[in-house]
Amino acid sequence: MWLYTRGFRSPRKLPTMMSSKRNTVQRQLIMSAVKELDIHATAEQVYEHLFQKHPTISRATVFRNLSQLAESGELLNIGSFNGSTRYDHNCHDHYHMACKVCKQIFDIEVEVELSEIFKRLKQPEGFDITGFNMSFSGICWNCKDSAQKP
Ligand SMILES: [Zn+2]
């Protein structure tokens, strides 16, 4: 029994260590792609950006790592805009506004404590609310300028 346990464990250890090292490199690549793009990128945009330099990276790897990075708080999942989840490297407390014309997403600072809303909610029974998502929409400076040109 002892031999069986020992034999079962040791061969598994090495591949695990090697793959976790590869995972770290991939995670760092994905993190810096989100920073470089700096557009509240979708997973698809991150993948396309990385694919240019790293054609061996798979779409599934990029998608999986992005959601893991958002879960661990290294990136922010700012919710879905125009049907795609967006990722933000800027993790400080801020909100977003989406341009209805060019579909770009911009940062906006909000000075009131929006989490105050929590205190005024009628808690639905049996449902634990752990977060909320709020964003603004409108027409950005660039799109307004080009609309005004004759
Ligand atoms: Zn715009």
Ligand SMILES: [Zn+2]
């Ligand atoms: Zn942002």
